[in-house]
Amino acid sequence: MKIPLALAPPAVFGRRGDRTIPLAIWHGYCFLFFSKAILAGRNHMEEILGKRISDRHPCFSEKAHRKYGKLHLPVAPGCNLQCNYCIRKFDCVNETRPGVTSVVLNPFEAMERVRAVMERNDSISVIGIAGPGDPLANDATFETLRAIHREFPEIILCLSTNGFLLPERLGEVLDSGVESLTVTINALAAETAEKIYSSVFHPGERLSGRAAAEALLHNQWEGLSKAIESGLVVKVNSILIPGINEGDIPLIALRAGRMGAGIMNVMPLIPQARFKDIPRPSCAMLEKMRAVCRAYIPQMTHCKQCRADAFGLLGEDRDMELELLHFRIGEDYCENV
Ligand code: SF4
Ligand code: SF4
Secondary structure, eight states: OOGGHHHOOGGGSSSSOHHHHHHHHHHHHHHHHHHHHHOOOOOHHHHHHHHHHHOOOOOOOOOTTTTTTEEEEEBBBOOOOOEETOOOOOOOOOOOOOOSSSSSOOOHHHHHHHHHHHHHHHTTTEEEOOOOGGGGGGGHHHHHHHHHHHHHHSEEEEEESSSSSSSHHHHHHTTTTTTEEEOOOOOOSHHHHHHHEEEEEEEEEEEEEHHHHHHHHHHHHHHHHHHHHHHOEEEEEEEETTTTTTTHHHHHHHHHHHTTOOOOEEEEEOGGGGGSSSSSOOOHHHHHHHHHTTTOOOOOOOOOOOOOOOESTTTTOHHHHHHHHHHHHHHHHHOOO
16 A cells, blocks of 8 residues: 555654654654544545435445344345346355345245344344345335334335336335335446346246347336435445456446446356356455446445345344244243243
């Protein structure tokens, strides 16, 4: 890291003799410089994300993620897309990745889980629906969100989507009380999208090839723009797929940043399904891409690529604990009847 010129110690510190006082002044000066820079960064994020999200959303805000956790409710098994990097067939307790869940819940079971967690854990600030399919392709998503919003209005509701149904269902998203939204966009050009997605499903039709790519991109960008206009705080996720979309990601950053998206999360590909032979991007590659994109939109760097049923602070992987919690609730119940 380059030290700013203003922080270079004055020549007097290099001399022999009593350097205690000048060094103390220099340290004080550095402290003030960095505090001011950190404060400026925080204020900037608050301006972009709004204070509530900036203070309390562990994914959108770096400062919130050590203090606050989230609960993902796996109520959305259906998906309207086939991404070439997605596989949702397996559940392995050792595996943490999007699309994986131990169990799919219905809205009623989801609410039981919410109540159990809220009763015992005061650090959960966000409840989100992120799969294991696409939340907008499942009516259970909206039923669950509305029920949570009625019972726990203080909780931030969050949704992740591939964006295909966003223009069509944005009204329902807003009516459900959602405040923060993530849209995964992996391509700007239809040519690139065609390599990433094999098909798109809409009731009554299945598109593939270039037609699928164009329909998806059209809806993603239209949905993103409308979601931002309607006041949602929006994050754009992009999966970095070596050899496929390195050229598109900076352009996605530029376009999304200009539209007013709050933050971008460039994530490394998890090689699987049709993309199982593409190597996972190195940390250096990821960092380089984030550095390029940072010129256009703030970058998230603390993503843990969570499961669709994740729970707790980011990276804690506490779903199994949640299962045990359910078990204990069952025991209490048996003791009390
Ligand atoms: Fe999998 Fe999500 Fe793609 Fe659907 S949109 S295929 S759940 S990665
Ligand atoms: Fe947050 Fe990343 Fe986990 Fe999504 S996958 S909940 S953005 S840490």
